Amino acid sequence: MENNKDRFQSTTATAATLLDLMIKGQLISPAISLVTKLKITEYLKDGPKNVLQLSEKTNSNPSALYRLLRMLSSVGIFSEIEGKDNDDEKDRQFKLTTLAYDFSDEKNMVKNMAQLLDLQSFKNAINNLSYSIESGKNAFQHVNDLNLFDFLQQNKDDAKVFNNAMTAMTTSQLASLSSIYDFSQFNCLADIGGGQGSLLLDILNTNSKLNGILFDLPFVIESIQRILNAESENNGKEILSSRCRLVAGDFFKSFPFAADGIIIKNVVLNWDDISVMTIFKNCLQSIQTFKRENPEKQNLKPKLIIIDIIMPEKNDTSIGSALDILMLILTHSGRIRTKKEFSKILENSGFHISKIKRVSTDPLNFISIIEAIPSSI
Numbered sequence: 001m002e003n004n005k006d007r008f009q010s011t012t013a014t015a016a017t018l019l020d021l022m023i024k025g026q027l028i029s030p031a032i033s034l035v036t037k038l039k040i041t042e043y044l045k046d047g048p049k050n051v052l053q054l055s056e057k058t059n060s061n062p063s064a065l066y067r068l069l070r071m072l073s074s075v076g077i078f079s080e081i082e083g084k085d086n087d088d089e090k091d092r093q094f095k096l097t098t099l100a101y102d103f104s105d106e107k108n109m110v111k112n113m114a115q116l117l118d119l120q121s122f123k124n125a126i127n128n129l130s131y132s133i134e135s136g137k138n139a140f141q142h143v144n145d146l147n148l149f150d151f152l153q154q155n156k157d158d159a160k161v162f163n164n165a166m167t168a169m170t171t172s173q174l175a176s177l178s179s180i181y182d183f184s185q186f187n188c189l190a191d192i193g194g195g196q197g198s199l200l201l202d203i204l205n206t207n208s209k210l211n212g213i214l215f216d217l218p219f220v221i222e223s224i225q226r227i228l229n230a231e232s233e234n235n236g237k238e239i240l241s242s243r244c245r246l247v248a249g250d251f252f253k254s255f256p257f258a259a260d261g262i263i264i265k266n267v268v269l270n271w272d273d274i275s276v277m278t279i280f281k282n283c284l285q286s287i288q289t290f291k292r293e294n295p296e297k298q299n300l301k302p303k304l305i306i307i308d309i310i311m312p313e314k315n316d317t318s319i320g321s322a323l324d325i326l327m328l329i330l331t332h333s334g335r336i337r338t339k340k341e342f343s344k345i346l347e348n349s350g351f352h353i354s355k356i357k358r359v360s361t362d363p364l365n366f367i368s369i370i371e372a373i374p375s376s377i
């Protein structure tokens with residue numbers, strides 16, 4: 001007779017592994033966000049410190065601080081030094097690991113993402129997962145009364161954390177992006193929903209003949225202008241004044257510019273299929289206008305470059321499936337798509353895929369460049 005247990009497929013996870021994942025899943029983001037606020041990384045930069053020293057500098061309870069650092073050390077952030085004085089928690093010493101050392105960089109991706117996930121507006125949405133699963137709609141709008149981007153427009157502090165997290169994510173990928181794709185083939189490259197412009201400015205920096213257009217919502221474009229005005233020394237400033245236009249607008253309406261190369265990075269995952277098709281069709285129109293307006297440029301090979309995570313066909317350890325649920329909770333029917341799903345939307349918008357390249361060699365990271373060409377040009 002079939003044993004009760006035999007009816008279920010065996011799995012590699014144990015209950016203890018799951019418990020560990022569950023508890024850490026709740027705690028690691030707020031803990032990273034807190035240690036960066038307390039500037040613990042800065043205090044450890046010139047060498048290990050004991051808990052008493054750190055608690056005095058950060059105005060924290062020594063025992064509680066020890067327990068926080070011990071948990072973070074268990075996932076590779078900080079490292080506890082073994083020693084004979086370890087009986088008293090206050091005497092225990094911690095030093096930096098490479099992961100924690102990098103938190104002192106303003107644009108560190110892990111730190112900025114932890115701060116984003118620690119925002120009350122995000123935590124409230126995530127706590128309402130059941131709403132999303134029940135309705136298929138986004139919990140962010142349900143609990144914050146506005147969709148994500150309208151909310152950010154009205155909440156400048158949250159918008160700053162969001163934009164910094166996106167910039168940090170892009171900055172961590174810049175080196176690989178410009179080494180695996182040749183952007184010099186274009187005359188004018190537009191970055192749609194380009195955020196604070198770190199990707200476009202990097203590409204323009206390494207391709208001196210290229211012109212660029214940074215296109216985003218008005219409140220994002222205004223914030224870039226403010227950042228640039230505040231910085232006296234900034235290479236971006238020179239590029240922006242000579243080779244890049246900042247354009248404010250809405251990518252669901254036709255674009256007020258023409259380009260032969262269009263990048264769209266980490267945007268498609270925020271929207272449902274119909275919305276993505278509207279954006280892609282606007283991209284096609286902009287590409288066609290460029291071609292029409294530049295008849296002397298015979299060898300134009302216009303392209304749409306999508307930079308996004310591709311969901312592997314087989315459910316495995318990629319971060320895609322967790323990010324996909326985050327998109328369900330936070331965005332307007334956004335999702336992480338498979339190659340087939342990208343292909344279908346592109347075909348319905350007048351493009352087809354010509355090339356796909358993985359951006360990262362990390363087996364967990366499926367961020368890829370999808371190059372698409374207009375089907376009828």
Ligand SMILES: C[S@@+](CC[C@H](N)C(=O)[O-])C[C@H]1O[C@@H](n2cnc3c(N)ncnc32)[C@H](O)[C@@H]1O
Nearest residue numbers: 166167170193194195216217249250251265266
């Ligand atoms: C997830 S962020 C990605 C930012 C940037 N591309 C990156 O990879 O760091 C999505 C971007 O789309 C922009 N966006 C959202 N709705 C938009 C709209 N209707 N028109 C233009 N940009 C929009 C947001 O302001 C934001 O900068």
